Amino acid sequence: IDLTVQHDMEKLQTTFPDFKDNYRLIKRIGEGTFSTVYKAEDMQYHRYDNKWDIDAKDHQWTPPPLRSALHAKSEPMSRHTRRKPKFVAIKKIYVTSSPARILNELELLHDLKDSLSVCPLITAFRHADQVLAILPYFRHQDFRRYYPNMTIYDMRVYFRSLFTALAAVHEKGIIHRDIKPTNFLYDPEKKRGVLVDFGLAEREGTDCKPCLCHEDRQVRKQRLHQSVAFSSAHAGPQPGYPKNDTRPSRRANRAGTRGFRAPEVLFKCTEQTTKIDIWSAGVILLTILCKRFPFFNSADDVEAMIEIATIFGSKRMKQAGQLHGCMFDTNIPTIGVQGFSFEKIMLWSTCRSDGKDAKTNALTEEERGAIEFLTRCMDLDPGRRISAEEALRHEFLQVDRE
Numbered sequence: 001i002d003l004t005v006q007h008d009m010e011k012l013q014t015t016f017p018d019f020k021d022n023y024r025l026i027k028r029i030g031e032g033t034f035s036t037v038y039k040a041e042d043m044q045y046h047r048y049d050n051k052w053d054i055d056a057k058d059h060q061w062t063p064p065p066l067r068s069a070l071h072a073k074s075e076p077m078s079r080h081t082r083r084k085p086k087f088v089a090i091k092k093i094y095v096t097s098s099p100a101r102i103l104n105e106l107e108l109l110h111d112l113k114d115s116l117s118v119c120p121l122i123t124a125f126r127h128a129d130q131v132l133a134i135l136p137y138f139r140h141q142d143f144r145r146y147y148p149n150m151t152i153y154d155m156r157v158y159f160r161s162l163f164t165a166l167a168a169v170h171e172k173g174i175i176h177r178d179i180k181p182t183n184f185l186y187d188p189e190k191k192r193g194v195l196v197d198f199g200l201a202e203r204e205g206t207d208c209k210p211c212l213c214h215e216d217r218q219v220r221k222q223r224l225h226q227s228v229a230f231s232s233a234h235a236g237p238q239p240g241y242p243k244n245d246t247r248p249s250r251r252a253n254r255a256g257t258r259g260f261r262a263p264e265v266l267f268k269c270t271e272q273t274t275k276i277d278i279w280s281a282g283v284i285l286l287t288i289l290c291k292r293f294p295f296f297n298s299a300d301d302v303e304a305m306i307e308i309a310t311i312f313g314s315k316r317m318k319q320a321g322q323l324h325g326c327m328f329d330t331n332i333p334t335i336g337v338q339g340f341s342f343e344k345i346m347l348w349s350t351c352r353s354d355g356k357d358a359k360t361n362a363l364t365e366e367e368r369g370a371i372e373f374l375t376r377c378m379d380l381d382p383g384r385r386i387s388a389e390e391a392l393r394h395e396f397l398q399v400d401r402e
């Protein structure tokens with residue numbers, strides 16, 4: 001065991017009074033930008049009953065079957081054995097996180113405590129500036145290990161589970177903002193997953209200013225013309241990327257992980273919705289279909305836009321920008337006007353096409369179904385993009401639900 005990890009674990013155990021009576025630290029399981037997560041054994045677990053679902057055999061916590069997750073509102077919780085889990089995940093939130101941010105995460109988790117596909121918060125502790133969140137430990141596998149071998153059927157099961165979680169979160173008006181494989185803990189054996197990490201999550205409508213994308217088409221067109229007239233009078237037509245941009249800068253929430261940010265986040269939409277999570281889920285599906293992780297690999301937002309524009313083409317990208325009152329223009333030669341279909345991208349990246357002839361029949365029926373669903377998730381227009389609720393009714397996610 002790593003000495004620094006050992007040292008951190010010892011420090012944690014002595015910082016919190018009574019820690020040793022309550023938990024036995026086992027190992028470090030995650031280290032992110034905002035926290036360190038440890039697996040621990042709950043020393044008091046035998047004292048409690050009727051608290052959480054656990055798997056009797058191995059003392060692992062498992063959320064109830066998906067079927068009940070789908071009908072969570074109508075089904076009494078008591079149908080499932082609920083006991084306190086023997087193993088917990090202890091999330092030590094870094095002291096550099098602002099108190100407001102920590103409170104936000106704990107509050108949102110508390111709001112979601114009845115959502116069966118969201119990892120529930122058991123309790124939380126604070127000692128001076130240190131905060132610990134205690135969650136049931138959920139056994140899962142590393143995405144990198146299972147994604148290369150996933151069949152289309154496996155993908156349907158995986159996304160049924162992910163979209164069930166998203167539907168529950170979105171129904172509460174919460175945007176997760178950081179959907180990516182490491183924040184969706186999935187157990188391929190049990191075929192179910194739970195959503196974690198609400199560190200960047202926010203309530204829809206917080207810190208919002210009206211954006212053109214929420215207006216109807218006519219209004220948008222009119223306003224866009226006005227702003228074009230304004231900006232050319234203001235700055236004059238400049239070729240290339242403006243070095244000294246004199247336009248008033250826009251401020252919008254851009255929190256998230258690069259490569260998973262929705263186009264409206266990149267265009268600094270000031271009225272972002274839960275649809276940004278759907279885009280990120282789409283990026284996961286694209287990753288699995290193309291067998292490339294990470295799929296997008298940009299260093300910054302401009303590069304991210306270039307990557308998306310390469311797929312969608314400059315024409316659609318321009319339209320996408322206009323939705324939020326942004327002008328998108330480029331002279332990068334690899335960005336074509338029309339872009340490429342997801343079908344072609346999948347065939348190229350899995351080396352099933354040499355790029356010369358368009359072997360459109362090379363996809364199987366079920367692969368085409370996956371591509372169709374992907375197209376609905378990665379719609380550049382958040383207003384037309386599928387919602388989690390709709391997705392659960394989509395053909396692609398109709399899999400046997402136990």
Ligand code: ADP
Nearest residue numbers: 030032033034035037089135136137138182197
């Ligand atoms: P961060 O904000 O640092 O990304 P996360 O909440 O995403 O923190 O947790 C980091 C990692 O810790 C996760 O990717 C996962 O591997 C592990 N982890 C978090 N919660 C649990 C849990 N309840 N059960 C098992 N592992 C967990």
Ligand code: MG
Nearest residue numbers: 032182183197
């Ligand atoms: Mg995380």
